Amino acid sequence: AQKVTQAQTEISVVEKEDVTLDCVYETRDTTYYLFWYKQPPSGELVFLIRRNSFDEQNEISGRYSWNFQKSTSSFNFTITASQVVDSAVYFCAATSGSARQLTFGSGTQLTVLP
Amino acid sequence: SAVISQKPSRDICQRGTSLTIQCQVDSQVTMMFWYRQQPGQSLTLIATANQGSEATYESGFVIDKFPISRPNLTFSTLTVSNMSPEDSSIYLCSVGEQGNYGYTFGSGTRLTVV
Numbered sequence: 602a603q604k605v606t607q608a609q610t611e612i613s614v615v616e617k618e619d620v621t622l623d624c625v626y627e628t629r630d631t632t633y634y635l636f637w638y639k640q641p642p643s644g645e646l647v648f649l650i651r652r653n654s655f656d657e658q659n660e661i662s663g664r665y666s667w668n669f670q671k672s673t674s675s676f677n678f679t680i681t682a683s684q685v686v687d688s689a690v691y692f693c694a695a696t697s698g699s700a701r702q703l704t705f706g707s708g709t710q711l712t713v714l715p
Numbered sequence: 716s717a718v719i720s721q722k723p724s725r726d727i728c729q730r731g732t733s734l735t736i737q738c739q740v741d742s743q744v745t746m747m748f749w750y751r752q753q754p755g756q757s758l759t760l761i762a763t764a765n766q767g768s769e770a771t772y773e774s775g776f777v778i779d780k781f782p783i784s785r786p787n788l789t790f791s792t793l794t795v796s797n798m799s800p801e802d803s804s805i806y807l808c809s810v811g812e813q814g815n816y817g818y819t820f821g822s823g824t825r826l827t828v829v
């Protein structure tokens with residue numbers, strides 16, 4: 602079974618600041634997948650990124666970047682130059698070859714102030 | 716990735732009644748899941764909907780309360796039975812894509828029980 606911890610319950614930043622959302626995962630599986638989802642106030646879940654356990658290459662996509670470190674079991678997500686539209690709840694999630702269903706962290710409410 | 720149509724998007728129901736939520740996928744998928752998201756909380760897996768057999772329920776969820784049907788590889792329903800105000804939540808269906816561990820979510824059903 603997996604466990605996903607998002608220690609930050611709420612984060613508030615001013616527009617154009619950079620913000621990093623933390624995620625720590627626990628699993629006994631050697632092959633696993635990690636995800637970040639965004640949930641705006643409308644309620645739908647928006648997929649942001651998926652990484653697998655054997656690919657530690659970090660990635661930048663526009664204003665988003667991800668830092669995956671197996672040594673610290675962390676999969677952190679950074680928004681550069683935040684915007685008001687980034688305000689949402691962000692969920693980190695994990696699955697493995699045996700589990701298949703996603704296990705979600707408790708979520709981080711990000712508020713970007715104008 | 717798969718496209719999911721989930722209905723209804725929201726409903727207000729009387730206590731003691733039942734509501735059936737439908738999830739239609741535009742392609743055949745092996746894995747379908749139902750999640751519950753209580754107000755201000757993370758997503759919790761209710762069950763895995765299995766085609767042609769009974770759903771697999773997670774601890775704390777029972778078939779009498781949350782009966783699930785999966786008549787084919789593109790459709791599933793979740794019924795919330797004998798509702799109480801504690802059932803007020805967002806219910807989401809999700810499909811998992813074979814091989815690449817991609818997960819898509821429906822837009823959710825926002826249920827309020829009065």
